[in-house]
Amino acid sequence: xxxxxxxxxxxxxxxxxxxxxxxxxxxxxxxxxxxxxxxxxxxxxxxxxxxxxxxxxxxxxxxxxxxxxxxxxxxxxxxxxxxxxxxxxxxxxxxxxxxxxxxxxxxxxxxxxxxxxxxxxxxxxxxxxxxxxxxxxxxxxxxxxxxxxxxxxxxxxxxxxxxxxxxxxxxxxxxxxxxxxxxxxxx
Amino acid sequence: xxxxxxxxxxxxxxxxxxxxxxxxxxxxxxxxxxxxxxxxxxxxxxxxxxxxxxxxxxxxxxxxxxxxxxxxxxxxxxxxxxxxxxxxxxxxxxxxxxxxxxxxxxxxxxxxxxxxxxxxxxxxxxxxxxxxxxxxxxxxxxxxxxxxxxxxxxxxxxxxxxxxxxxxxxxxxxxxxxxxxxxxxxx
Numbered sequence: 329x330x331x332x333x334x335x336x337x338x339x340x341x342x343x344x345x346x347x348x349x350x351x352x353x354x355x356x357x358x359x360x361x362x363x364x365x366x367x368x369x370x371x372x373x374x375x376x377x378x379x380x381x382x383x384x385x386x387x388x389x390x391x392x393x394x395x396x397x398x399x400x401x402x403x404x405x406x407x408x409x410x411x412x413x414x415x416x417x418x419x420x421x422x423x424x425x426x427x428x429x430x431x432x433x434x435x436x437x438x439x440x441x442x443x444x445x446x447x448x449x450x451x452x453x454x455x456x457x458x459x460x461x462x463x464x465x466x467x468x469x470x471x472x473x474x475x476x477x478x479x480x481x482x483x484x485x486x487x488x489x490x491x492x493x494x495x496x497x498x499x500x501x502x503x504x505x506x507x508x509x510x511x512x513x514x515x
Numbered sequence: 516x517x518x519x520x521x522x523x524x525x526x527x528x529x530x531x532x533x534x535x536x537x538x539x540x541x542x543x544x545x546x547x548x549x550x551x552x553x554x555x556x557x558x559x560x561x562x563x564x565x566x567x568x569x570x571x572x573x574x575x576x577x578x579x580x581x582x583x584x585x586x587x588x589x590x591x592x593x594x595x596x597x598x599x600x601x602x603x604x605x606x607x608x609x610x611x612x613x614x615x616x617x618x619x620x621x622x623x624x625x626x627x628x629x630x631x632x633x634x635x636x637x638x639x640x641x642x643x644x645x646x647x648x649x650x651x652x653x654x655x656x657x658x659x660x661x662x663x664x665x666x667x668x669x670x671x672x673x674x675x676x677x678x679x680x681x682x683x684x685x686x687x688x689x690x691x692x693x694x695x696x697x698x699x700x701x702x
Contacts, residue, residue, distance in 0.1 A: 424615060425615055425616065427665070427666055428611065428612055428615045428616075428661075428665055429612065429615075429616065434665065434666045434667060435667075437666060438662075438666045438667060438668045438669070441668065442668065442669070442670075457670075459669070459670040460670040460671065460674055460678075460682075462670070463662055463668045463669075463670045463671035463674075464671070464682055464683070466658075466662060466668065467655070467658035467659045467661065467662040467663075467668075467671060468654070468655050468658050468686070469658070470658045470661050470662065470666075471653075471654035471655050471656070471657045471658020471659070471661065472654045472658070474615075474654065474657050474658065474661065475625075475650055475653060475654040475657065476654075478614070478615055478621065479614055479621045479624060479625045479657075480621060480622075480625060481625045481628065481629065481650045481653060481654075482625070482629070482646070482650075483629075483644075483646040483647040483649070483650045484647070484650035484651070484654060487647055487650075491647075495647075495651055495690070495695065496651070498689065499655070499686045499689070502685065502686070503682070508682065
């Protein structure tokens, strides 16, 4: 069995969190050291197996490199750089389609988003309720992906990436890095 | 042909904008007056035909009734009232699944959202770029629907509707009613 197939089987069978490089190596009957040699950890192997066009570690590094008060802007800009490319767009749409129709795919996606992407950014901000914040930021980005690439809502399709980034940056900034206490004391 | 079937055929064939009560009546071989008698306009017939559990006119009335500075909160609260009910949730998930897999359904949904739901709220705020604002607000709500009901991202699933409303209200408020000029002058 080829390693990427083994990885896909492991991730879709057990979800992202419960999968391990060791188990994937065993499925492919190779030495775990070899898997480690070719893939820079579980996140990178997942990205490769799922045809996600970027190593999540680089993505998170790009988002976290820079002043805290612009983390929302960097997050949005990094995503749209990838998504607006022909390859990125196609893979994103495929990922959403499969998460919407298969529970296995939904589980992999939510665990991956929570653990490696939005969760990592939210945790590094050292704010209360990082997981809920990660979910709110992810909801805004997935909703934009739906409107721009899947449902095709005209004004969102025709806006430039720069316009969308400018509109969404304060939203992500608030979810990920700002004080939410005032908002959370609801009547 | 029964009137709701006729409506579904018309809407999925022509999209929401190009469909008319007159043409639907003709498909069903009934007098348009009769269709008008039973359905309070195109939006109401669409909602009925698509099993949307609420008349969009009532929804918009509820959102617009009250102070402008809390329109985001009322919009979020109105949606989660519907979506968190068992019937609302089931129909919402069906609507998203079908929009993600069929272009006809995607077109109906985007035209309906633009014309009757988010578009109406944004237009009534008398702000610049109402259509792009409607798209941004819709993206946030669709993304939350994805995370809470389709993908099942735990922290967003487990939060109460009140918590989610409090978190998302300032986002919707900004998209729909606030000054965006500062945000739109990007470097």
